[in-house]
Amino acid sequence: MSLAQIEYFVAVAETGNVGRAATILRIAQPAVSRQILRLEDELGVPLFHRTPRGMDLSAAGKVFLRRARTVLDEVREAKVEARSGRLGGALLP
Amino acid sequence: MSLAQIEYFVAVAETGNVGRAATILRIAQPAVSRQILRLEDELGVPLFHRTPRGMDLSAAGKVFLRRARTVLDEVREAKVEARSGRLGGALLP
């Protein structure tokens, strides 16, 4: 699993559409489709139900989405905090 | 930034030693050293102080370590939850 896969997954989940997610991510549709498939393969669970109109989150997908967002948020915060030297909520001597 | 870089960073932070971290990670030392350098370069902040006896966390490194552990924990939980189909704290019909 990679951070890129998690980003792609969130984008597809939010748009319900691989093509639209790809546009937002500024990459081609097959790249997004492949990484979603690879992610599902690694997890062993489908994250979406495929319909002729797009992608619909499965039960496992809904669960995964929460964690995926948390991961991306934490990564963003980690970057900001490390760069600014700010402490993360705890006081260290 | 990649999940591998975060894993390597945590391993080095916990061992205080690139070589030992590499052994734990079952990869060669240069691989670990390079990813740490690349991570520091991306953040623009040194995460460790280099000493003749190993690597010592910098202030930024200590801050980053908290977030790094959270990220890895969330990723682990995401996998487990998605595979088991368990809900993440919310009740859905």
Add this chain to the structure above:
DNA sequence: CGACTTTACGGGTCGCGTAAGTATA
């Protein structure tokens, strides 16, 4: 039929491992 997703294929990039180099007490 129509919109969407998936597979095939070629090229560029990234990461690892081995080996050599650098630095400090």
Add this chain to the structure above:
DNA sequence: TATACTTACGCGACCCGTAAAGTCG
């Protein structure tokens, strides 16, 4: 000189983009 980190180099794997194929209401 001993220990640990860093750079050089060659190779394999991964990812992307374009193009073609498959799927389902």
